[in-house]
Amino acid sequence: MAQRREASNAAIPRLSLTDRLGIQDYGARAAWPAGFQIYERSAVADGVFIVLRGRVVLRSRVRAGRGFVPWVATPGETFGAEGLSPNGTYATEARADTETETLFLSTSKLRALIREQPARALAVVGQVMAERSALLEKLRELTTLSVEQRLVAALRRMAAHDSFTLSDGRIELCSARYRLLCELVGATRESVSLVLGRLSGEGLVERSGSTLYVTPSARLFERLDDSGGSDDALLIAALADVTAAPALQ
Numbered sequence: 001m002a003q004r005r006e007a008s009n010a011a012i013p014r015l016s017l018t019d020r021l022g023i024q025d026y027g028a029r030a031a032w033p034a035g036f037q038i039y040e041r042s043a044v045a046d047g048v049f050i051v052l053r054g055r056v057v058l059r060s061r062v063r064a065g066r067g068f069v070p071w072v073a074t075p076g077e078t079f080g081a082e083g084l085s086p087n088g089t090y091a092t093e094a095r096a097d098t099e100t101e102t103l104f105l106s107t108s109k110l111r112a113l114i115r116e117q118p119a120r121a122l123a124v125v126g127q128v129m130a131e132r133s134a135l136l137e138k139l140r141e142l143t144t145l146s147v148e149q150r151l152v153a154a155l156r157r158m159a160a161h162d163s164f165t166l167s168d169g170r171i172e173l174c175s176a177r178y179r180l181l182c183e184l185v186g187a188t189r190e191s192v193s194l195v196l197g198r199l200s201g202e203g204l205v206e207r208s209g210s211t212l213y214v215t216p217s218a219r220l221f222e223r224l225d226d227s228g229g230s231d232d233a234l235l236i237a238a239l240a241d242v243t244a245a246p247a248l249q
Contacts, residue, residue, distance in 0.1 A: 012134050012160075014076025019123045020052060020103070026113045027103035032096035038080075045083030045090045047106035048128065051075050054100025055163055057180065058092040069183035070135060072097070074161045081128045083107065097180075098163065145224075147187045148195045152223045154184040159216040166213075173212040 027050070032038060038049070038056065049056070055074045061067040070092065073079040082088045084107065105113065105124070114121040141150050158164040158171050158181070166172055173181060182192045196212065199205040204220050206213045214220070 012077070013127065013130050014074075015050060015078075015123060015127050016076070019120055020050065020076065022117065022120045023050075023105070023113060023124065024103060026109045027105045030102055030104065032100045032102065034096055034098050034100075036096045038094040038096060038102070039090050040093045041090055043090050045080060045085075045088035047080070047083045047104055047110065048078050048124070049073075049080045049094075050078050050103045050105065050124070050127075052101040052103055054096060054098045055161070056100055056102070057095050057097045059095065059183065060092050067183060068186055069180060070138065071131070072157075072161075072180075072184070074163065076127075078124070078128055078131060081131075084110070084128070142186055147185065147191045148198075149224055150185045150187070151181070151192060151195050152220060154181055155214055155216065156221055156224070157184075169216060171214040171216065173214065175210055178212065 029052070032054075039045075041060070051073045053075055055072055056079050057069055058071045058073070058079055059067045059069050071079065079094055080090060082090055110121065110124070113124070141153055145153070155171060159169070164171055164177070178192075182189055185192060196205050199214075199220070200207065204215065204217070206215075
């Protein structure tokens, strides 16, 4: 059981810089300003994007101002792989969260990569499948873990990306990142605020004005293995809870 848990918490692999350099001649590079919508849900999809710099938020919107974020793609990760399926359409919208640079491999260019550099092509396919496995794990979290445990899992993922942390390793949660965190967790502002308040009381979260700072630590992450956080306030949210898009006030 311990081995299975360690595997599920392992960091997601990313395409190495060597692999990214090796395939760059097959793709189309593009730079996106922060906030730019790269594609919208249900648009025709063809190929796959690779993040070279920055990060891309994939968001499913239910109604105005409400949504759920299943994935944040960072350097070495992919998004838009729906385009590798026949008659593919995008399942989410994709928006550059910061200044971002991507490499787009169309299906025809990927076929060329498979013929000419099969090892590089396998690395791309392997990356897509690793991310698919991570999404399946997140689905398990949404259906089995408490809000607190899901929040800690999201913080662990944030801590693995330099773009979310300060030089001292703390996770900085400004208003926009707080909203993103809530969408990653799939919970309302009230539910997340309740959990963060409890963590603050235990010295795991600090507040400075409207910004929160979380120090990644074993004491925080061990809550993922704690089965005691099952009170009614922390049970998995209902559908209306999952699709809310909270904002820090």
